Amino acid sequence: MTNPILELQNVTTYVNRHTPDEQKILRGINLKVYPGDFITILGSNGAGKSTLFNTIGGNLAVDDGHILVNEKDITRLSEEKRTRFLSRVFQDPKLGTAPRMTVSENLLLAEKRGARRGLVFRGLKRQMPHFREITGTMENDLSNRLNTPAGELSGGQRQALSFLMATIKRPDILLLDEHTAALDPKTSQELLQATDDRIREDKLTCLMITHHLEDALKYGNRLIVLDKGQIKIDVSGDEKQKLTIDDLYKYFEI
Numbered sequence: 001m002t003n004p005i006l007e008l009q010n011v012t013t014y015v016n017r018h019t020p021d022e023q024k025i026l027r028g029i030n031l032k033v034y035p036g037d038f039i040t041i042l043g044s045n046g047a048g049k050s051t052l053f054n055t056i057g058g059n060l061a062v063d064d065g066h067i068l069v070n071e072k073d074i075t076r077l078s079e080e081k082r083t084r085f086l087s088r089v090f091q092d093p094k095l096g097t098a099p100r101m102t103v104s105e106n107l108l109l110a111e112k113r114g115a116r117r118g119l120v121f122r123g124l125k126r127q128m129p130h131f132r133e134i135t136g137t138m139e140n141d142l143s144n145r146l147n148t149p150a151g152e153l154s155g156g157q158r159q160a161l162s163f164l165m166a167t168i169k170r171p172d173i174l175l176l177d178e179h180t181a182a183l184d185p186k187t188s189q190e191l192l193q194a195t196d197d198r199i200r201e202d203k204l205t206c207l208m209i210t211h212h213l214e215d216a217l218k219y220g221n222r223l224i225v226l227d228k229g230q231i232k233i234d235v236s237g238d239e240k241q242k243l244t245i246d247d248l249y250k251y252f253e254i
């Protein structure tokens with residue numbers, strides 16, 4: 001049996017610890033994510049979905065329990081060090097891209113993440129065919145805007161750029177935090193399709209938060225419902241295929 005690429009062992013988090021407002025947000029989460037898993041995550045507002053990503057990404061400390069990546073305990077590893085193996089795309093297209101830098105410069109920055117400062121912008125010309133190719137996989141003309149500053153792109157183009165930047169170095173774990181929620185329905189579906197294609201082609205391991213039941217059913221091999229900081233449902237394979245929207249409505253209120 002393959003080992004999990006990511007494992008959460010009894011992960012518990014609080015906010016306002018040791019004050020009268022103390023609140024337990026994640027309540028002993030146990031989760032094993034295997035290489036190639038594409039997990040869609042559903043849950044009502046306040047269920048703890050973003051908090052789950054914050055603990056995996058290292059922007060929120062775990063109060064109890066452990067997080068393991070490739071069997072190594074990373075519970076206390078800094079957020080910055082986790083970017084070596086983990087990428088995240090947020091809902092806001094403005095996060096994740098540098099507005100004054102061009103599309104190609106942003107891509108180069110993502111590709112050279114971790115390189116020494118002075119060396120970052122070397123080789124831009126050499127990389128242009130590669131950047132043209134990967135932006136060409138997006139149905140939004142991004143490949144013709146390689147020299148445009150990211151701040152001048154449409155929301156859909158900018159979010160496609162964020163997604164390409166997050167996946168350009170093939171992260172071990174990709175976290176998508178409602179990354180198409182701010183886009184119009186057509187643009188959202190195009191980016192979701194491109195996301196699915198990329199995940200399949202590169203055999204990425206991905207967790208994707210969404211509020212759209214249809215998308216949660218359509219994409220991925222596994223589906224999780226979070227409720228009040230606990231995993232209420234975790235289905236995969238045929239069991240997921242057979243799930244219907246009505247089944248999901250029975251499990252939680254949207």
Ligand SMILES: Nc1ncnc2c1ncn2[C@@H]1O[C@H](COP(=O)(O)OP(=O)(O)OP(=O)(O)O)[C@@H](O)[C@H]1O
Nearest residue numbers: 015016023025043044045046047048049050051052
């Ligand atoms: N830093 C914080 N301080 C106080 N409360 C917090 C903090 N972070 C999260 N919470 C609370 O934790 C709970 C879970 O929040 P979280 O953002 O993880 O939910 P979510 O499932 O992502 O919700 P949504 O679908 O609305 O984005 C909420 O009740 C929220 O108010």
